[in-house]
Amino acid sequence: MLRLKLPTDPRWVNIAEKNLEEILTDHAFCEQKAASYAISLIVQYPNKKDLVDAMSALAIEEMEHFRMVTEKIEKYGLKLGWERVDPYVSDLKKFFAGGTDKETALVYKLLLAAMIEARSCERFRVLSENIKDKELSDFYHELMISEATHYTMFLKFARKYGEGILDVDAKWQEFLDYESKVIQNYGKKEHIHG
Ligand SMILES: [Fe+2]
Ligand SMILES: [Fe+2]
Incomplete structure (x- = not known):
C-alpha cells in the first residue's frame, strides 16, 4: 500500500526497544514537527481553502x-528529552533542492510530507509487529493507521495542486527511488527515522 521500495529490517526494533526514553522522545517530537509543518502550510498557502481546512485538522491530530x-513517557516513568535532529528528513529535502516558484514548491512540500508520513507509518508497523511490550505494540498499531491516512491525503493534495505544473506521479516514483537509497543508511538508531 505504501509503495516504499525498501522495507525496514525488523532488527531495528531490537535497537529501539532497548532505549524507550530515546525512541519515545524522538517520536514525540516527530508528532510536534508534523503539527508545525501543517501550520506552516496554512501560513504559506492561506488561499487554498481545502488545504487550510485539512491542515488545521491535521495540526490538532x-x-x-x-x-x-x-x-506514555510519563506512564513508563521516563522523561521527555530534547528534540532530536532528523538527518533522514534533511536527506529527503535534498531531493527538492534548488529554487522554484511558489506553486511548484507547494507540490514538493506535499510530496515531502507524504514520504515522511509513509516511512513513519512503515516504522510504526514494524514496531507494532516486533516490539515485545504489548501496550506499545497496540499503541503503534493505532498510530500506524492514522499515519497511513495522512500519507494518502498529502499525495492527493500533491496530485491536485500539481496538475498542469508537473507530472506528479513521475516525480513521486523518482522520489521513491531516491528514498530507497537514503534509507539504506538508516535503521541503526533508536529514532523513528534512525
Ligand atoms: Fe502523527
Ligand atoms: Fe501524521
Missing part, C-alpha cells in the same frame, strides 16, 4: 499524538 506519546 498530530498534537493529540504528541500528547499520547508524552502520556
